Amino acid sequence: MTDNRRNSTRMNIYQAAIRLLNDEDIEKITVRSIVKEANSTIGGFYHYYQSKYDVYRDAFYFMNDYFENIVAINLPKGSLWEKLEYYFSQYHLYNTQITSFKLYQTLTKFVADATITKKT
Numbered sequence: 415m416t417d418n419r420r421n422s423t424r425m426n427i428y429q430a431a432i433r434l435l436n437d438e439d440i441e442k443i444t445v446r447s448i449v450k451e452a453n454s455t456i457g458g459f460y461h462y463y464q465s466k467y468d469v470y471r472d473a474f475y476f477m478n479d480y481f482e483n484i485v486a487i488n489l490p491k492g493s494l495w496e497k498l499e500y501y502f503s504q505y506h507l508y509n510t511q512i513t514s515f516k517l518y519q520t521l522t523k524f525v526a527d528a529t530i531t532k533k534t
Contacts, residue, residue: 424462426452428476431469440470480508 430452434443445466449459463469485504490496 427454428472
């Protein structure tokens, strides 16, 4: 399998999981429902991910990549205010058009749960 096809399969699984998240709570989403939505296989899923939560963790990596490789290199050469204004406009764009607000809420819950787990 070529790298492009591997990346395409992984991205299809990821995008299917995000689409499902727009309609259902993460607790109700199953690996089986993700692969059905992605038109993939259980084996294909487990080739890339260990659980459904790993798919949503990928969102952190995609977000980080977006802000490092798109937003950061395009910051305007102006005042701090202009840079902040640009950054937050891109943040808003990312959360409303590139991903979904429900994904943002789910990721925020992951971070909060991980923080609580580390403290206990």
